[in-house]
Amino acid sequence: MSTVPLPGIDTSAPGYDKLHRQAVELEGVFLNTLMKEMFSSIDTSDAGFGGGFAEETWRGMQAEQLAAAVAEQGGIGLADQLMGDLLRLQESTNR
Numbered sequence: 001m002s003t004v005p006l007p008g009i010d011t012s013a014p015g016y017d018k019l020h021r022q023a024v025e026l027e028g029v030f031l032n033t034l035m036k037e038m039f040s041s042i043d044t045s046d047a048g049f050g051g052g053f054a055e056e057t058w059r060g061m062q063a064e065q066l067a068a069a070v071a072e073q074g075g076i077g078l079a080d081q082l083m084g085d086l087l088r089l090q091e092s093t094n095r
Contacts, residue, residue, distance in 0.1 A: 010087075019086045023079035024071050030078060031067035039063050 010016070039059045071079065 013087060013091075015090055016087070019090065020079065020083060023082045023086060024075070026082065027075045027078040028068045028071035031070055031075060032064050035063035035067045036060065 036059075039062070044055060070076075
C-alpha cells in the first residue's frame with residue numbers, strides 16, 4: 001500500500017509506518033461505527049432476507065469488513081490528518 005505524505009511530515013521518521021498503521025486502524029474503527037449506524041437504518045422487514053438474528057450478525061460483520069477496506073484504501077482522510085499529531089506526540093515522549 002502506498003501512502004500520500006502530508007506536507008511537513010517526515011515519512012522517514014522512526015516509527016512512521018507503525019503510527020500510520022495505527023492511524024488507519026483508528027480510522028477503520030470510526031468508519032465501522034458510521035457503517036453500523038448506516039446499516040441499522042435499513043428496514044429489512046419486507047426484504048427477501050426477512051431480518052432476524054443471522055442478518056443482524058451478518059450486517060455487523062459486513063460493516064466491519066467494509067469499514068476496514070475503505071480505511072485501507074485511503075478512507076476519508078482521517079488517518080492522514082492524525083499523523084501530524086501522532087508524530088509530535090511520539091517526538092515529545094522520546095525527549
